[in-house]
Amino acid sequence: MKKAILKAFRGTMSDKIATAKEFLVDIEKRFVKNEKAEIGTLLTSLISMRYRSKGNIREYILEMSHLTSKLKVLKLELSEDLLVHLVLISLPAQFNQFKVSYNCQKGTWSLNELISHYVQEDERLKQDCNALQN
Template sequence: MIVLGCMDLDLALRTEKPAALKDTSTLDEKREMERWERSNRMSLMIMKRAIPESFRGTMSDEADAKSFLAELEKRFAKNEKAETSTLLSTLVSMKYKGKENIREYILEMSHIASKLSALKLILPEELLVYLVLISLPSQFNQFKVSYNCIKEKWSLNELISHCVQEEERIKQDKTESAHLASTSKGSNKRKIKEAANSGPPRKHHKETKEETKESGCFFCKGTNHKKKNCTKYHAWRAKKGLPELPKTN
């Protein structure tokens, strides 16, 4: 149809065939018949070329372009009830997941509603607004409550505008929350590191060794006496034949 219109060959599809020519027909009537016959002939050629070959043999060769197109439409006719059921089921089950643009999502729902209108199932705009709101995720709950609290009712265009603004606000809140979480995490890491660095200083290994040496027995490693009072040390010296050392308190 579009091709024929662009080529100015759709006259036979738009008008009925003119009355048969007579000897008394005027020049204008003859020209009109000539234009119609050319349009009819070219339209039939283009349509037959465009359809599958299996359909060509089932169509009458005597039909004019308008009758040919009407017969072709019958072959491709859909069950309106089944199509209506499918479209309505699609519309009421749609859910916005936040991946696509919300404006395009609402326009897609409106497009399905338009298809239903063409099938003689007309949905009021107010109902379509509620279907859109129901399909929005939990992030829009505050937005839904706000709409239910106001007295005025939005048109579909107003709903689209408000939804776009609300989606931008939600995205902005997510960005700010992510930034705060990242900042808080980095601050906690710094505090832990500072606390670790400011802990009690470790004693030097040499000092610890000297304290152990002064407070315990170097020979038996005991901690409650010193070497010069160690019985094991004195026994060892006696066994080696070394002179006995004086014991001290």
């Protein structure tokens, strides 16, 4: 059995492992630890993301959503409300007026509503910038 296992895994096997079932249990334990590391990496990426006013804001927000989907697969589910707030926090000062407007409203937005409003705001900001340049 040991000859059929990749060398990378063979070196990590205990000599006490005699059956394939024991080997699979041992490997599974090692990947649980990796899941914790992956969760940490994904959370760090999500929390440290910043929109740099380059590229499509919709794609940026969807990338944040994609990271939360990966966390959900790893059994760490973040609410949509939390994701909306993380997006708000990650945007630059040029969106401060928009953030204040959102915070003054009674209700909350879904992620899709947030994307829609931000795309409109981003277009408005680009038009204002173009008008100033002309």
